Amino acid sequence: MMNYPPLIGFSAICPVNPVADDQIKAAASPVLEQMIVDSGVVRVLGASSAAVAAFLRFLYRCPDDPMEEEEEEALLALAHAYRVPWLKRLAEASVAARLNAERAVDAMKLAALCDAPRLYMACARLAGKDLAAVQASEGWRFAGRHDVAFQLELLQLLHDADQRKERWERVRASQHVYRQLSDAMALLDRIFFDAGEEACAEASPPCELDGGVRRGLEQLMRHFAACGRRTRKPVAACPRCRRAFQLLRLHASVCDLAGGEPCRVPLCSNLKAKMQEEGVDKTWKLLVKKVIRARVMSALANREVPEVVKKSWAKYNSRRTARFR
Ligand SMILES: [Zn+2]
Ligand SMILES: [Zn+2]
Structure with missing residues (x-):
C-alpha cells in the first residue's frame, strides 16, 4: 500500500x-x-x-x-x-x-x-x-x-x-540441448537397469513422455552391439555407432556410481579408466559440467515441494497481487 x-x-x-x-x-x-x-x-x-x-x-x-x-x-x-x-x-x-x-x-x-x-x-x-x-x-x-x-x-x-535477446535465445537453446543430453543419460541408466532385472515386475515403470526417445536409444544401443560384429568395421566408420559411443562416453563421464558398485551401462568402467589414463580435452570437460548442471536443475525442478512451502508461497503471492491491484 x-x-x-x-x-x-x-x-x-x-x-x-x-x-x-x-x-x-x-x-x-x-x-x-x-x-x-x-x-x-x-x-x-x-x-x-x-x-x-x-x-x-x-x-x-x-x-x-x-x-x-x-x-x-x-x-x-x-x-x-x-x-x-x-x-x-x-x-x-x-x-x-x-x-x-x-x-x-x-x-x-x-x-x-x-x-x-x-x-x-x-x-x-x-x-x-x-x-x-x-x-x-x-x-x-x-x-x-x-x-x-x-x-x-x-x-x-x-x-x-x-x-541481449539473441544472446538469451542462444543460451536457452544450448540449455535445452544439455537438458536433452541429461535426460538421455537418465534413460540410458533406466534401459540397462531394466535389461539387467530378471523379474519384470521389479523393472522401473515406463514413462509415457520419454517412450519415443527411449525406443530410439534402445535401437541405437542394439545397433551398436550388433554393428561391429556384423560389419567388422571400427566404431569411427559408422555414424550411428559413433553417436552411440559418444553417449556411452558421456555416461561414463557423468556416472557417479561408487567404485565398488558395478554399473550396468556397457563400457562404463572401461571408458572411465581410459579417460582417467589419457585425460580429456577442455571442450569435453565443459560439456560434462553443463550436462551435470542440467541434471541437477532438472532434479530441483521436479522435486516434490513440501506442503508448508506451497502454503507460504500461496500466501506470499496473494499478498503481492493485492499490493499491485
Ligand atoms: Zn554401426
Ligand atoms: Zn556407469
Missing part, C-alpha cells in the same frame, strides 16, 4: 486556515517544506497555472482522483521537481498507460529528465515493437532536427536489446 502524506484531505475540514495549508504542502513535499521554512512563500516557476492548479489539487485532495491526459506530463515533472514520490508514481503510470507511437519520443525524453525508469522502458519497448511508427512521429522528426544524440541513444538501446 502507498504511504500517502498524513495531512492530505485536511483542507477539506479547514480550507481557509493558512497554517494548515502550509502544513499540507510541507507534509507532501520536502522541497515545498524547505521553501516554506526559508521564506514562507512558494514560487512554482516554469509551469503553467493550469499545471500548478492540478498539482495542488492532487496535494490537497484524495490522490485517487482521475488524472486528465493533458495534465499528466506536467504533474510528472512537478512531482519529480518537488519530490512527491506517490504523485510521481501515479503520473508515470498514467503517461505509460496512454502511451502510443506519436507520444513515445516526448514521453521518453520526459522520463529521462524526470528519472522515471518504468516510463522510459515502456517507451523503449514500444519503439522496439514498432520503430517505423515512432520514426513517423512528429517527436522523432523534431529530435532529428534538434536532438540527434537522442535518436542515436534510442537506436543504440534497441540494438543492445536485440543483441
Whole structure:
C-alpha cells in the first residue's frame, strides 16, 4: 500500500486556515517544506497555472482522483521537481498507460529528465515493437532536427536489446540441448537397469513422455552391439555407432556410481579408466559440467515441494497481487 502524506484531505475540514495549508504542502513535499521554512512563500516557476492548479489539487485532495491526459506530463515533472514520490508514481503510470507511437519520443525524453525508469522502458519497448511508427512521429522528426544524440541513444538501446535477446535465445537453446543430453543419460541408466532385472515386475515403470526417445536409444544401443560384429568395421566408420559411443562416453563421464558398485551401462568402467589414463580435452570437460548442471536443475525442478512451502508461497503471492491491484 502507498504511504500517502498524513495531512492530505485536511483542507477539506479547514480550507481557509493558512497554517494548515502550509502544513499540507510541507507534509507532501520536502522541497515545498524547505521553501516554506526559508521564506514562507512558494514560487512554482516554469509551469503553467493550469499545471500548478492540478498539482495542488492532487496535494490537497484524495490522490485517487482521475488524472486528465493533458495534465499528466506536467504533474510528472512537478512531482519529480518537488519530490512527491506517490504523485510521481501515479503520473508515470498514467503517461505509460496512454502511451502510443506519436507520444513515445516526448514521453521518453520526459522520463529521462524526470528519472522515471518504468516510463522510459515502456517507451523503449514500444519503439522496439514498432520503430517505423515512432520514426513517423512528429517527436522523432523534431529530435532529428534538434536532438540527434537522442535518436542515436534510442537506436543504440534497441540494438543492445536485440543483441541481449539473441544472446538469451542462444543460451536457452544450448540449455535445452544439455537438458536433452541429461535426460538421455537418465534413460540410458533406466534401459540397462531394466535389461539387467530378471523379474519384470521389479523393472522401473515406463514413462509415457520419454517412450519415443527411449525406443530410439534402445535401437541405437542394439545397433551398436550388433554393428561391429556384423560389419567388422571400427566404431569411427559408422555414424550411428559413433553417436552411440559418444553417449556411452558421456555416461561414463557423468556416472557417479561408487567404485565398488558395478554399473550396468556397457563400457562404463572401461571408458572411465581410459579417460582417467589419457585425460580429456577442455571442450569435453565443459560439456560434462553443463550436462551435470542440467541434471541437477532438472532434479530441483521436479522435486516434490513440501506442503508448508506451497502454503507460504500461496500466501506470499496473494499478498503481492493485492499490493499491485
Ligand atoms: Zn554401426
Ligand atoms: Zn556407469
